[in-house]
Amino acid sequence: MPPVIKTNAAGRRLSDRLARKSARIGIIGLGYVGLPLATEFAKAGFRVTGFEIDAKRTARLNAGVSYIQDVPTREVRDLVRAGRLRATLDFTELARMDVVDICVPTPLRKTKDPDVSFIVAAVEQIALRLKRGQLVVLESTTYPGTTDELVRPMLEKRGFEVGKDFFLAFSPERVDPGNPMYHTRNIPKVVGGVTPACTLAASQLYGAVMERVVPVSSTQVAEMVKLLENTFRSVNIGLVNELAMMCDKMGIDVWEVIDAAATKPFGFMPFYPGPGLGGHCIPIDPFYLSWKARQSGFEARFIELAGVVNAGMPEHVAKIVTEALNAAKKPMKGSRVLILGVAYKADIDDVRESPSLDLIEILERDGARVEFADPYVPSIRHRGHIKKSRPLSAATLRAADCVVIATAHKTFDYKLIARHARTIVDSRNAMKGRRTRGVYKI
Numbered sequence: 001m002p003p004v005i006k007t008n009a010a011g012r013r014l015s016d017r018l019a020r021k022s023a024r025i026g027i028i029g030l031g032y033v034g035l036p037l038a039t040e041f042a043k044a045g046f047r048v049t050g051f052e053i054d055a056k057r058t059a060r061l062n063a064g065v066s067y068i069q070d071v072p073t074r075e076v077r078d079l080v081r082a083g084r085l086r087a088t089l090d091f092t093e094l095a096r097m098d099v100v101d102i103c104v105p106t107p108l109r110k111t112k113d114p115d116v117s118f119i120v121a122a123v124e125q126i127a128l129r130l131k132r133g134q135l136v137v138l139e140s141t142t143y144p145g146t147t148d149e150l151v152r153p154m155l156e157k158r159g160f161e162v163g164k165d166f167f168l169a170f171s172p173e174r175v176d177p178g179n180p181m182y183h184t185r186n187i188p189k190v191v192g193g194v195t196p197a198c199t200l201a202a203s204q205l206y207g208a209v210m211e212r213v214v215p216v217s218s219t220q221v222a223e224m225v226k227l228l229e230n231t232f233r234s235v236n237i238g239l240v241n242e243l244a245m246m247c248d249k250m251g252i253d254v255w256e257v258i259d260a261a262a263t264k265p266f267g268f269m270p271f272y273p274g275p276g277l278g279g280h281c282i283p284i285d286p287f288y289l290s291w292k293a294r295q296s297g298f299e300a301r302f303i304e305l306a307g308v309v310n311a312g313m314p315e316h317v318a319k320i321v322t323e324a325l326n327a328a329k330k331p332m333k334g335s336r337v338l339i340l341g342v343a344y345k346a347d348i349d350d351v352r353e354s355p356s357l358d359l360i361e362i363l364e365r366d367g368a369r370v371e372f373a374d375p376y377v378p379s380i381r382h383r384g385h386i387k388k389s390r391p392l393s394a395a396t397l398r399a400a401d402c403v404v405i406a407t408a409h410k411t412f413d414y415k416l417i418a419r420h421a422r423t424i425v426d427s428r429n430a431m432k433g434r435r436t437r438g439v440y441k442i
């Protein structure tokens with residue numbers, strides 16, 4: 001029997017409104033995380049308001065247009081027309097919300113320290129209008145202690161008591177953009193409240209739209225769960241990247257090693273090398289944890305080491321490009337290099353922290369003339385200029401002295417690449433079974 005959690009009249013009122021789907025839900029920050037979440041609540045029958053600082057995003061959403069690849073425009077249009085989803089720049093409307101979910105960015109400063117200024121800005125807006133019975137949930141990835149030590153005091157300033165007058169929880173977002181199997185609804189949702197009543201309220205909220213809710217004992221545990229997950233990925237990718245560089249020196253095919261090791265039915269999980277880490281999560285989140293650990297006098301060595309190894313991968317790929325060009329009796333200086341894929345991972349359009357951008361920088365630094373082809377990214381801003389994606393054609397491939405497969409989008413025509421590229425540096429093993437001559441793997 002689970003323990004019976006006592007809540008008060010405010011909690012019961014919120015619970016009732018959540019059960020009847022009459023609770024009004026506000027989502028602060030409608031990006032890769034906030035928009036899918038907002039549409040999920042709206043599809044379940046709630047009335048959802050998105051609070052944004054980006055006027056373009058607000059206008060597009062209210063016109064029924066999606067700007068996030070995983071959210072179909074058809075879905076947004078239907079929900080906007082049905083009056084269940086809208087966006088606003090007017091934060092005074094927060095006062096009308098029963099629930100406020102915070103999905104703002106959590107980047108790093110240049111010093112690799114956490115930048116929680118977006119969270120602070122969002123919470124300031126909520127604190128100005130906090131009302132009795134409101135549930136506030138932080139979803140942005142952050143260091144353990146943020147909800148309890150930073151957000152809670154800001155909200156309690158008005159004299160309200162957490163767990164009684166309002167409810168506060170942390171629930172990490174685990175969305176995996178571009179993943180056709182797992183999306184907001186069927187990824188289990190970890191929830192940790194400041195008090196048991198807070199956990200109860202947040203669990204009921206997510207239980208209304210998600211297939212499985214996993215309550216934990218505190219906000220700190222919930223915050224740490226997300227950081228463990230992403231640190232696990234960063235460290236394992238770092239390990240396999242180091243192994244790839246080691247195998248390169250020893251003349252062993254790391255890809256064959258991993259594939260064979262992956263036949264072990266227990267105790268092994270395959271990770272694959274690549275040109276480096278990208279996106280708003282894996283390259284960033286572990287440093288939130290190491291920063292917090294340092295505050296407690298603890299040095300998180302695995303995190304730092306994985307960070308160094310992973311950050312060195314674009315240089316490693318550039319070294320292979322030099323070797324590949326050398327084999328074709330060409331200097332890097334003046335050679336034409338075509339990068340395939342600038343999104344940070346396959347089948348998505350996100351270039352944040354993408355290692356392809358570092359690779360372009362390094363190759364140009366060394367004198368190469370670099371172009372790119374990416375069906376998801378029409379252009380990038382590079383050194384203050386716009387670089388446009390090239391169409392992937394036989395002529396484009398033949399014109400390049402070296403083609404680098406940086407992101408293995410499924411939509412690339414690999415047969416065409418195998419047939420027409422003169423020299424290929426394959427950082428994703430995408431040429432496996434297609435071509436070996438003139439192919440240099442990492």
Ligand SMILES: NC(=O)c1ccc[n+]([C@@H]2O[C@H](COP(=O)([O-])OP(=O)(O)OC[C@H]3O[C@@H](n4cnc5c(N)ncnc54)[C@H](O)[C@@H]3O)[C@@H](O)[C@H]2O)c1
Pocket residue numbers: 028029030031032033034051052053054057103104105106118121122139140141142173174175176177280281
């Ligand atoms: N992208 C992912 O795959 C992913 C996965 C899991 C967790 N996360 C975490 O979720 C959080 C959000 O990431 P994202 O990828 O959705 O970011 P994003 O940049 O795609 O979206 C954030 C949105 O918040 C808006 N915003 C910024 N400050 C605001 C403010 N004060 N008020 C209102 N709106 C504001 C921005 O205009 C933007 O539209 C981050 O903490 C991230 O680490 C991201």
